[in-house]
Structure formats: structure tokens, C-alpha cells
Amino acid sequence: MxxxxxxxxxxxxxxxxxxxxxxxxxxxxxxxxxxxxGLPGWFAAEAAIPGKIALPPIRKSAYSTNEPLNSLKDITGYINFYEFGTDKYSPAVLAKSLRTRPWTVRVSGEVKRPKTFEVDELIKLAPLEERTYRLRCVEAWSMVIPWIGYPIAELIKRLEPTGNAKYVEFTTLHDPDQMPGQRAFFGSLDWPYVEGLRMDEAMHPLAILGFGLYGEVLPNQNGAPVRVVVPWKYGFKSAKSIVGIRFVEKQPLNSWQKANSREYGFYSNVNPTVDHPRWSQATERRIGDFFKRKTLMFNGYAEQVAHLYAGMDLRKYY
Amino acid sequence: MRRIKAALFVASLGPLAYLIWLGFTGGLGADPVEFIRRSTGTWTLDFLIITLSMTPLRRMTGWHWLARLRRMFGLYAFFYAVIHVVTYLWLDQLFDLETIWRDVIKRPLIAAGFLSFVLMIPLAATSTDRMARRLGGKRWQQLHRAVYAVAIAGVIHFWWLVKLDYTRPLLYSMIFGCLLLARFVYRFRRNAPAIPTVQSAARMRDGRAGSV
Structure with a gap:
């Protein structure tokens, strides 16, 4: 149609x-x-591209897939970002209220050099690359998105975590004035949004800090000004609009696990053989397709990341 | 009456016409299949609400002609349910019966929706005057009480679909709850002067006043 x-x-x-x-x-x-x-966000999505803040030069990356990209309109219009409402079309409209400058990211916890970064300083910390990744949502839809960023490992190396740093915890901005979804008194998450990775996951070259997409600065609704992108995990693991990076010894309690631990775990690796309790994860609809396709183990990144989970029961550690 | 019914018949096609129009203007969003499924699912529940409102409305207003719209709205609920189910069977499962059956028995979410839909089939099939006569008023009425099960299973299906924001399932539950409550109220308020329908008038003639 x-x-x-x-x-x-x-x-x-x-x-x-x-x-x-x-x-x-x-x-x-x-x-x-x-x-x-009917869908103002979807049509208005394009207007939300800031494009004013220029990014440093961008390199191509061998980690990119050459699958056809989803359109900018879909990528910037169809989003789960509960800070801006629980339906997928509202972030494109409501995220306009987010002010992305000045913006700081506080690094704390088990590191030798705790520091609060200005986001523009963070952008220049390491060479930016274009990483075209598949994104698989836990709701069984997917997209192909040309992100811009650099490996989280680049940042971690410079911070010198201590021996106690076993996990990295990411925290999203908590500001109900700017984020209307955080004002909801019913049917939403506990704020701020928290996500986490095991240290070796965060150090993996595929896991990046994202600053842009489609050659430009991240639109607000996609997690501006800085977000996490972990392509082999369900989308909710990739925290948006982060203000805190904390190195910790104990496994962080991520927001979705806190909301419903039976359905959402800490690892949340894309896995077609472990279903969500209420729906199958064996297939997905690539946005733009009418029919579903098979979901790939670790979202097609098994060759790169499977070794991280060698010997682990992925049914137990979902 | 005829004109009102014809107007409502056309109006009830509105949601479908709107979907088709959005389809041709690219207005179905990034995931058109999901959009069609969501909207036909909620329209099924909406038409169930309209259908189940006819009797309480008739009781409140005394407009007997409302009873004659009930069947049409019930069939529209079925009509939107068919579109809803077909998007699942075809676009999601490619009519692969084995996978579909596994999905139904494994997942309460699908099972509830499946139950709701399957229960609608005999109701739609026996909706004609001829079938009603063949079954006899009382048996027909008993069979068509399954509409309550259709509604309850449908709402449970909606609850189980939601990840976190239960606002809308809650709203639908409350509406269906009120409509069911109305039935109990009518049932137990035997002394209240009931407004006779064709059937209840017949029953009263037979000396069996005061049921349902």
C-alpha cells in the first residue's frame, strides 16, 4: 500500500x-x-535535523554493513525513546524541547581519572567513523542505520579504570522539564534511564559512542548529543542522551530489567532462539519490508562477539 | 430508521477507507503493517463496545430501533477482526500453519487473540435471520452470549501486547467492565419496569418476564 x-x-x-x-x-x-x-512526528521528522553543529571529519569503517539503509525519515521518525512518550512517533515531535548544549557527561566510579566532559570535547576525543549497523528492537522490528561515532573503548582507555571496574553503567538525562515522558505518573519507566555493559562488552570495537547519523549531528530524538550504540543487543541496551558513565564492580540494574525482570535481562543479546516470554524473537520486520525475515544470532555479529559469551547459558542470561 | 442504518453502515466503513487513503498517500508511517494491525485491532474492540452498548442505550433511551443496529455493528467488529488476523497470518507467518499453531499454543498473547477471533466466527455465521430462526430464539441468544467472552479475551489480548504503558488497555477494560456491569444491574433489578423488546415482549406474553 x-x-x-x-x-x-x-x-x-x-x-x-x-x-x-x-x-x-x-x-x-x-x-x-x-x-x-495522523502521524505528525513522522512527517515533521526531517525538520528536527539540527545540522548546525558540524562534526569533525568522518572515516569509513570495515565494521559497516552494506545492506540498504533505512531512510532518514524512518530513522528519525520511528523511535522508542520513552523520555519523550511511549509511542514511536512522539519522540520526533516532543524531543524538540531537548537542549543539547551545554551538555556534560560525568565519568565517575572505579577510574583513576574521573572527569566531567563537555560534549564537544568528547566528540573530538577520538577519530569519528561512520558505522552502518543493523538495529534490532526487542519488539521484533529492525533498521539499518549509518551511525557516526567511535568505539567506547577509545574513551575507556583514556580514563584508566581500576581493577574493580567490572561493568560500565550509562545514565540518561533526567529532566522532566525537557523530557515530557518523565512527567508521566503512570505506565512508564523509573527515571533516570540506566543501562549497562560488562567491561569486555563495552571494550568491544563494535560498541560505540554515537554522535551523529547520516553524516550529520544526531537529531534530538535519536539520543543527542551523545548515545551508546551496541549493535548485537536489543535496541534498549543502547542508552540515549547520556549524562553519566560510571564504572562499577557490581552488575548495574538496567531500567527495563527493573521494570520487568522476567521479560528483560541484563545481557539482552539479540537471540532468535530465546523468545521474549510473550512473543517470538525468531523473526523481525525490517522497516520498509512487508514480510518478516529471520533474525540472526547476535543480530548478525556472531563472528565478532560470540566469544564474549562462550560457555554461558544464554537462556539463563537473557 | 432505514436511512439512519444506511448512514451508520457507510460510516462504519470509515476506518477502512481512512487506512486505504493513508496507504496511498504514504501516511501509514514507518511500519505500515504494524499500523494496520494496531488500528484494525482497536477498531475491532471499538465495534465490540458499540455493539454491547446498544442494549444499555436502548434501556436508557427507550429507542427500540437501536436493537436493530446491534447485528450490523457486531458484524463490523468481525470484519475488522478478519483484517487484523489476516495481517498476522499472512504478513507475519506467511500462512505457515505449523508455526501459527505453535505460536497459538505457546504464547498466551496470541492464544487470547485467537480465542477471541475463533469465538466470533459462529456468531457471525449465525447472525442471519434465517439462522436465528433455525436455532430458535433461546438457543440463539445463549450462543450469542459468547460475545462477552469475545470481548474479555480481546481485552486480555490487548493487555498482554503492551510493554509498559497500560493506559489504553485499562481504558478499554473499564468500558467493557461498565457494559458488563450494566447487564448485571438489569438482571437483578427485576422490579424495575423493563422496556420490552420484541423477544421480551414475547416472553412476557408467555409469562416468563424479567430475564436478561
């Missing part, structure tokens, strides 16, 4: 292909969109 208009792009424009394609499609459908008004 979704009619995609044929592309009318000149070959010379190919570098910014996806962006332009999207804008043109957007302009064409804008008239109709204004009338539908």
Missing part, C-alpha cells in the same frame, strides 16, 4: 543521495501529509 515515488536524482548528487531523496519525497507528499495529520 505504501507507494514509493521513483527517484529523480541526478547521478552527480549521489553523495547526498539518501538525504535529498528523502527531502524530495517529503516535499512531494507534504500536501497530503498536512491533511492526514
Amino acid at each position: 505504501l507507494i514509493r515515488k521513483p527517484s529523480d536524482i541526478e547521478p552527480s548528487e549521489i553523495t547526498d543521495r539518501a538525504l535529498y531523496q528523502n527531502r524530495r519525497a517529503f516535499i512531494k507528499s507534504a500536501g497530503a501529509a498536512a491533511l492526514t495529520a
